[in-house]
Amino acid sequence: MNIGDKVRMLRAKEQGIVTRFLPGNQVEIEIEDGFRIPVLRSEIVVVSPMEATRFKPEPTVDPKKPAKTEIIGNVGIYLAFVPTSERGGVREVEVLLVNNTDWELPFTIGEERETRYTGLLSQVLRARSFARLGQRYSLATFESWPTFLIQALWHRSGGTTLRPPLVKRIKCRAQTFQANSGTIPVVNQTGHVFQLDVEDTVEPAPAKPKAEKPINAAALRESLMGMTDKTLPTPVERPSAQVDLHIEKLLPNGFGERTSADLLQIQLQAFEKNLENAIASGMDDITFIHGVGNGVLRNELHRRLGKNPNVAYFEDAQKEKFGYGATKVKIK
Known part of the structure; x- marks a missing residue:
């Protein structure tokens, strides 16, 4: 079960989209009316994307009742790195772009190395699917990997809400790369995965370093000594419960x-x-x-x-x- 999956409650009629994992073996799901509610994992099951086509009932329309709003999985675009078998004693990873939403995603992905851009792949990524870049990267040369630039549009047939284009840059760092290990949605393999359509989850490409100012040793020593008699902490107003x-x-x-x-x-x-x-x-x-x-x-x-x-x-x-x-x- 991943963020963006469509799920159904076992003891009720509601369906929803997984938006967040909570403590106590619970998940938060967004149901049809826009509310988000906590539910035990044991009380829900993932709805297969094939269910709608294989078990499609005859439509019954009551003109007196308004049509229900379709639940759409809006979140879940990932850049993933999957380990491959070693070649000549060198460990490598292949790169995947994963779409775990109900949107189609026309996209381009490329490499940025200083001022040079190299296109790697361009196609339409269907809902709940993934694409392989067809290019492998050696872990031995990790520090020299490029910045990956992903640009995509959101598309669904029929009337829908206009969404701004997705533009993300990701530069892999050793610490965040290891911290983002886990199961890759849709692919269901273990690897390193970065979510692109949630703010502050992707580390931006590094900016050009600025010239550092000389360190004032006396000021640094004074700051490390803690509060002095000249500065007193401002009291914090305790709010109502x-x-x-x-x-x-x-x-x-x-x-x-x-x-x-x-x-x-x-x-x-x-x-x-x-x-x-x-x-x-x-x-x-x-x-x-x-x-x-x-x-x-x-x-x-x-x-x-x-x-x-x-x-x-x-x-x-x-x-x-x-x-x-x-x-x-x-x-x-």
Whole structure:
């Protein structure tokens, strides 16, 4: 089971897409109405992409009921390195581009070496499939590997949401290369895998080094000695265990001429400030009340929480009281 897989619950009718792995042998799935819920792995099964064609029931259309929104796997583009058999005592890897989404992906991939670009492969990558570059790289010359440049478009037949092109550069480093070992989605082989369509998961190509300033030994020694009597730590305001992010609470005197984007930014700033203060003040957990609405604020909070290294996990909180309108954050 991988992020982006379509799954079905064993004890309910809901289907969804795997968006995140949680502690306690749980996964988070996004169901049809856009909500994300935690579910035990033992309570779901992966839906085969062949199921729709092999077990297609006769369509029954009720004009009084609106058609259900199709669940689309939107996340899961990977650059993967698979070890091959040794040739002449030299260990090598082959490079794969993996599409674990429901989109077709017209793409190009090439090498960048300083100012020179070399194209390696260009084709259309079908949904839930992968492509081999047909080129191998020796682990003995790892430090001289090029920067890989991947450019792709998102395509689905019929009416769909326009998505911006995918452009990623990845320069392999020894530490991150080993840390990203695991099972490669779709291919189901062990290798080194980098996800390209999630922010901050791919290490960018290194920038040209700037000239370093001379080190002031006295200033460095003073900084390593810790706080002096001249500087005192600023006290951190401990937030409430429940923070209401409804805009009416944050702007009790009215919205003025602020746009929807301005109001969302105010809510996100309140979220970031309270989360940072909760972490700094040593709180074990904090709950953010965001409401249901159209899901924009909730999804943005979950995206930021998923990237915060100080967050152990987060989940929908107190469904009896808030429904899916609140998120509880467990702090490390």
